[in-house]
Amino acid sequence: MSEADEGTHVTNDGYHETAPQRLKRVRDEIVSAANAVKRSPADVELIAVSKTFDGEAIKPVLAAGQRVFGENRVQEAERKWPALKAEFPDVELHLIGPLQSNKAKEAVTLFDVIHTIDREKIARAIADEIAKQQRTLKLFVQVNTGEEPQKAGIMPREAKAFVALCRTELKLPIIGLMCIPPVDEEPAVHFAFLAKLARETDLHCLSMGMSSDFDAAIAFGATHVRVGSAIFGTR
Ligand SMILES: *Cc1c(COP(=O)(O)O)cnc(C)c1O
Numbered sequence: 223m224s225e226a227d228e229g230t231h232v233t234n235d236g237y238h239e240t241a242p243q244r245l246k247r248v249r250d251e252i253v254s255a256a257n258a259v260k261r262s263p264a265d266v267e268l269i270a271v272s273k274t275f276d277g278e279a280i281k282p283v284l285a286a287g288q289r290v291f292g293e294n295r296v297q298e299a300e301r302k303w304p305a306l307k308a309e310f311p312d313v314e315l316h317l318i319g320p321l322q323s324n325k326a327k328e329a330v331t332l333f334d335v336i337h338t339i340d341r342e343k344i345a346r347a348i349a350d351e352i353a354k355q356q357r358t359l360k361l362f363v364q365v366n367t368g369e370e371p372q373k374a375g376i377m378p379r380e381a382k383a384f385v386a387l388c389r390t391e392l393k394l395p396i397i398g399l400m401c402i403p404p405v406d407e408e409p410a411v412h413f414a415f416l417a418k419l420a421r422e423t424d425l426h427c428l429s430m431g432m433s434s435d436f437d438a439a440i441a442f443g444a445t446h447v448r449v450g451s452a453i454f455g456t457r
Pocket residue numbers: 271273294318319402431432433434448449450451452
Protein backbone atom coordinates (compact mmCIF):
# COMPACT_ATOMS: atom_id res chain seq x y z
CA MET A 223 0.00 0.00 0.00
CA SER A 224 1.43 3.40 -0.91
CA GLU A 225 1.62 6.29 1.52
CA ALA A 226 -1.17 8.08 -0.31
CA ASP A 227 -3.41 5.04 0.18
CA GLU A 228 -2.84 5.22 3.92
CA GLY A 229 -3.72 8.89 3.93
CA THR A 230 -0.26 9.90 5.11
CA HIS A 231 2.39 11.93 3.41
CA VAL A 232 5.82 13.21 4.27
CA THR A 233 6.03 16.87 5.20
CA ASN A 234 8.99 19.15 4.45
CA ASP A 235 10.65 18.26 7.73
CA GLY A 236 10.23 14.55 7.08
CA TYR A 237 7.32 13.76 9.40
CA HIS A 238 4.37 11.67 8.35
CA GLU A 239 1.15 13.53 8.71
CA THR A 240 -2.20 11.79 8.59
CA ALA A 241 -5.37 13.10 6.98
CA PRO A 242 -6.98 13.72 10.41
CA GLN A 243 -3.94 15.81 11.42
CA ARG A 244 -4.17 17.82 8.21
CA LEU A 245 -7.92 18.22 8.76
CA LYS A 246 -7.24 19.70 12.18
CA ARG A 247 -4.70 22.12 10.71
CA VAL A 248 -7.19 23.26 8.04
CA ARG A 249 -9.86 23.74 10.74
CA ASP A 250 -7.43 25.85 12.80
CA GLU A 251 -6.56 27.94 9.73
CA ILE A 252 -10.26 28.55 9.04
CA VAL A 253 -10.72 29.80 12.61
CA SER A 254 -7.71 32.15 12.26
CA ALA A 255 -8.84 33.45 8.87
CA ALA A 256 -12.35 34.15 10.18
CA ASN A 257 -11.10 35.79 13.39
CA ALA A 258 -8.72 37.99 11.39
CA VAL A 259 -11.69 39.65 9.64
CA LYS A 260 -13.99 39.50 12.68
CA ARG A 261 -16.24 36.85 11.20
CA SER A 262 -17.59 33.93 13.21
CA PRO A 263 -15.73 30.70 12.29
CA ALA A 264 -19.10 28.95 12.65
CA ASP A 265 -20.26 30.84 9.54
CA VAL A 266 -17.68 29.05 7.38
CA GLU A 267 -18.53 25.48 6.37
CA LEU A 268 -15.59 23.25 5.50
CA ILE A 269 -16.34 20.91 2.59
CA ALA A 270 -13.71 18.14 2.54
CA VAL A 271 -13.21 17.36 -1.15
CA SER A 272 -12.64 13.60 -1.38
CA LYS A 273 -12.58 13.19 -5.18
CA THR A 274 -10.16 10.47 -6.40
CA PHE A 275 -9.79 9.11 -2.82
CA ASP A 276 -11.46 5.80 -1.99
CA GLY A 277 -13.54 4.81 1.00
CA GLU A 278 -10.52 3.60 2.96
CA ALA A 279 -8.89 7.02 2.67
CA ILE A 280 -12.13 8.82 3.56
CA LYS A 281 -12.97 6.78 6.68
CA PRO A 282 -10.27 8.28 8.96
CA VAL A 283 -11.58 11.75 8.11
CA LEU A 284 -15.13 10.63 8.96
CA ALA A 285 -13.81 9.09 12.18
CA ALA A 286 -12.22 12.47 13.02
CA GLY A 287 -15.70 13.99 12.96
CA GLN A 288 -15.87 15.58 9.49
CA ARG A 289 -19.36 15.14 8.02
CA VAL A 290 -19.46 17.51 5.02
CA PHE A 291 -17.80 16.17 1.87
CA GLY A 292 -17.51 17.24 -1.77
CA GLU A 293 -17.23 15.16 -4.92
CA ASN A 294 -16.92 16.37 -8.51
CA ARG A 295 -18.30 13.37 -10.42
CA VAL A 296 -21.71 11.79 -9.95
CA GLN A 297 -20.60 8.30 -10.99
CA GLU A 298 -17.55 8.26 -8.75
CA ALA A 299 -19.68 9.41 -5.81
CA GLU A 300 -22.26 6.70 -6.54
CA ARG A 301 -19.54 4.06 -6.24
CA LYS A 302 -18.12 5.36 -2.95
CA TRP A 303 -20.79 7.08 -0.89
CA PRO A 304 -23.82 4.79 -0.45
CA ALA A 305 -21.72 2.41 1.69
CA LEU A 306 -20.12 5.27 3.67
CA LYS A 307 -23.50 6.95 4.16
CA ALA A 308 -24.91 3.69 5.54
CA GLU A 309 -22.19 3.79 8.19
CA PHE A 310 -22.35 7.57 8.77
CA PRO A 311 -25.97 8.60 8.04
CA ASP A 312 -25.46 12.25 9.00
CA VAL A 313 -23.02 12.89 6.15
CA GLU A 314 -23.87 15.87 3.93
CA LEU A 315 -22.69 15.38 0.36
CA HIS A 316 -21.94 18.29 -2.00
CA LEU A 317 -21.63 18.03 -5.78
CA ILE A 318 -18.97 20.55 -6.83
CA GLY A 319 -18.25 19.35 -10.40
CA PRO A 320 -20.01 19.95 -13.72
CA LEU A 321 -23.40 18.29 -14.08
CA GLN A 322 -24.96 16.77 -17.22
CA SER A 323 -28.75 16.72 -17.43
CA ASN A 324 -28.73 12.94 -18.03
CA LYS A 325 -27.25 12.61 -14.52
CA ALA A 326 -29.79 14.89 -12.82
CA LYS A 327 -31.78 11.98 -11.39
CA GLU A 328 -28.75 10.34 -9.76
CA ALA A 329 -27.41 13.70 -8.55
CA VAL A 330 -30.68 14.60 -6.81
CA THR A 331 -30.89 11.14 -5.23
CA LEU A 332 -27.37 11.15 -3.77
CA PHE A 333 -26.38 14.76 -3.10
CA ASP A 334 -27.68 17.21 -0.49
CA VAL A 335 -26.17 20.32 -2.04
CA ILE A 336 -25.30 21.04 -5.70
CA HIS A 337 -22.88 23.90 -6.41
CA THR A 338 -22.89 23.80 -10.20
CA ILE A 339 -26.26 25.00 -11.51
CA ASP A 340 -25.11 27.03 -14.52
CA ARG A 341 -27.58 26.82 -17.42
CA GLU A 342 -31.29 26.64 -18.04
CA LYS A 343 -31.31 23.03 -19.23
CA ILE A 344 -29.66 21.77 -16.04
CA ALA A 345 -31.81 24.05 -13.85
CA ARG A 346 -34.99 22.60 -15.40
CA ALA A 347 -33.74 19.02 -15.12
CA ILE A 348 -32.92 19.50 -11.43
CA ALA A 349 -36.27 21.22 -10.77
CA ASP A 350 -38.09 18.24 -12.36
CA GLU A 351 -36.12 15.72 -10.30
CA ILE A 352 -36.59 17.60 -7.02
CA ALA A 353 -40.36 17.58 -7.67
CA LYS A 354 -40.38 13.90 -8.68
CA GLN A 355 -38.26 12.69 -5.77
CA GLN A 356 -39.70 15.16 -3.23
CA ARG A 357 -36.18 15.81 -1.96
CA THR A 358 -34.97 18.89 -0.10
CA LEU A 359 -31.74 20.16 -1.62
CA LYS A 360 -29.74 23.37 -1.46
CA LEU A 361 -28.30 24.79 -4.66
CA PHE A 362 -25.63 27.23 -5.77
CA VAL A 363 -25.36 28.95 -9.14
CA GLN A 364 -21.84 28.61 -10.55
CA VAL A 365 -20.51 31.80 -12.13
CA ASN A 366 -17.66 31.73 -14.66
CA THR A 367 -16.07 34.85 -13.16
CA GLY A 368 -12.98 34.58 -15.38
CA GLU A 369 -15.15 34.16 -18.52
CA GLU A 370 -13.00 31.17 -19.48
CA PRO A 371 -14.39 29.38 -22.56
CA GLN A 372 -13.49 25.89 -21.30
CA LYS A 373 -14.90 26.42 -17.81
CA ALA A 374 -18.40 25.71 -16.53
CA GLY A 375 -20.52 28.47 -15.01
CA ILE A 376 -22.93 31.12 -16.20
CA MET A 377 -21.29 34.22 -17.69
CA PRO A 378 -21.29 37.18 -15.27
CA ARG A 379 -23.45 39.36 -17.53
CA GLU A 380 -26.15 36.66 -17.61
CA ALA A 381 -25.96 35.75 -13.94
CA LYS A 382 -28.68 38.00 -12.52
CA ALA A 383 -31.29 36.97 -15.09
CA PHE A 384 -30.36 33.31 -14.59
CA VAL A 385 -30.67 33.54 -10.79
CA ALA A 386 -34.08 35.19 -11.26
CA LEU A 387 -35.23 32.43 -13.62
CA CYS A 388 -34.10 29.74 -11.16
CA ARG A 389 -35.81 31.33 -8.21
CA THR A 390 -38.97 32.85 -9.66
CA GLU A 391 -39.97 30.57 -12.49
CA LEU A 392 -38.41 27.26 -11.44
CA LYS A 393 -38.77 27.84 -7.67
CA LEU A 394 -35.35 26.30 -7.10
CA PRO A 395 -33.83 26.53 -3.60
CA ILE A 396 -30.86 28.68 -4.65
CA ILE A 397 -28.87 29.69 -1.56
CA GLY A 398 -25.76 31.24 -3.08
CA LEU A 399 -23.11 31.61 -5.76
CA MET A 400 -20.00 29.54 -6.50
CA CYS A 401 -16.84 30.26 -8.50
CA ILE A 402 -13.50 28.69 -9.43
CA PRO A 403 -11.06 31.52 -10.25
CA PRO A 404 -8.69 31.09 -13.23
CA VAL A 405 -5.47 29.37 -12.08
CA ASP A 406 -3.22 32.17 -13.30
CA GLU A 407 -5.08 35.12 -11.79
CA GLU A 408 -5.26 36.75 -8.38
CA PRO A 409 -8.20 34.90 -6.77
CA ALA A 410 -9.13 37.84 -4.50
CA VAL A 411 -10.45 39.80 -7.50
CA HIS A 412 -12.83 36.93 -8.29
CA PHE A 413 -13.89 36.46 -4.66
CA ALA A 414 -14.70 40.17 -4.36
CA PHE A 415 -16.66 40.08 -7.61
CA LEU A 416 -18.69 37.03 -6.54
CA ALA A 417 -19.45 38.60 -3.16
CA LYS A 418 -20.72 41.77 -4.87
CA LEU A 419 -22.90 39.74 -7.24
CA ALA A 420 -24.35 37.83 -4.28
CA ARG A 421 -25.26 41.08 -2.52
CA GLU A 422 -26.92 42.38 -5.67
CA THR A 423 -28.98 39.19 -6.06
CA ASP A 424 -29.75 38.97 -2.32
CA LEU A 425 -28.05 35.59 -1.93
CA HIS A 426 -26.34 34.83 1.36
CA CYS A 427 -23.98 31.95 0.65
CA LEU A 428 -20.65 32.03 -1.18
CA SER A 429 -18.90 28.80 -2.23
CA MET A 430 -15.32 29.88 -2.92
CA GLY A 431 -11.80 29.04 -1.81
CA MET A 432 -9.78 25.83 -2.20
CA SER A 433 -6.61 24.48 -0.54
CA SER A 434 -4.39 27.29 -1.85
CA ASP A 435 -6.66 30.26 -1.19
CA PHE A 436 -9.42 29.47 1.33
CA ASP A 437 -8.05 32.04 3.79
CA ALA A 438 -8.41 34.82 1.19
CA ALA A 439 -11.88 33.53 0.29
CA ILE A 440 -12.91 33.75 3.96
CA ALA A 441 -11.70 37.36 4.06
CA PHE A 442 -14.07 38.09 1.16
CA GLY A 443 -17.03 36.39 2.82
CA ALA A 444 -16.88 32.70 1.81
CA THR A 445 -19.49 30.67 3.69
CA HIS A 446 -18.41 27.36 2.07
CA VAL A 447 -14.76 26.51 1.37
CA ARG A 448 -13.96 23.45 -0.76
CA VAL A 449 -10.68 21.94 0.45
CA GLY A 450 -9.23 18.74 -1.02
CA SER A 451 -5.47 18.27 -1.19
CA ALA A 452 -4.74 20.16 2.06
CA ILE A 453 -6.71 17.41 3.85
CA PHE A 454 -6.33 14.27 1.75
CA GLY A 455 -2.88 14.91 0.27
CA THR A 456 -1.85 15.35 -3.35
CA ARG A 457 -3.98 13.68 -6.00
C1 LIG B 1 -10.95 19.56 -6.65
C2 LIG B 1 -11.78 20.73 -6.36
C3 LIG B 1 -11.59 21.49 -5.19
C4 LIG B 1 -10.50 21.19 -4.17
O1 LIG B 1 -9.27 21.54 -4.68
P1 LIG B 1 -7.93 21.47 -3.78
O2 LIG B 1 -6.99 22.38 -4.46
O3 LIG B 1 -7.49 20.05 -3.77
O4 LIG B 1 -8.31 21.96 -2.43
C5 LIG B 1 -12.43 22.57 -4.97
N1 LIG B 1 -13.41 22.90 -5.84
C6 LIG B 1 -13.62 22.19 -6.97
C7 LIG B 1 -14.71 22.60 -7.88
C8 LIG B 1 -12.83 21.09 -7.27
O5 LIG B 1 -13.06 20.40 -8.39
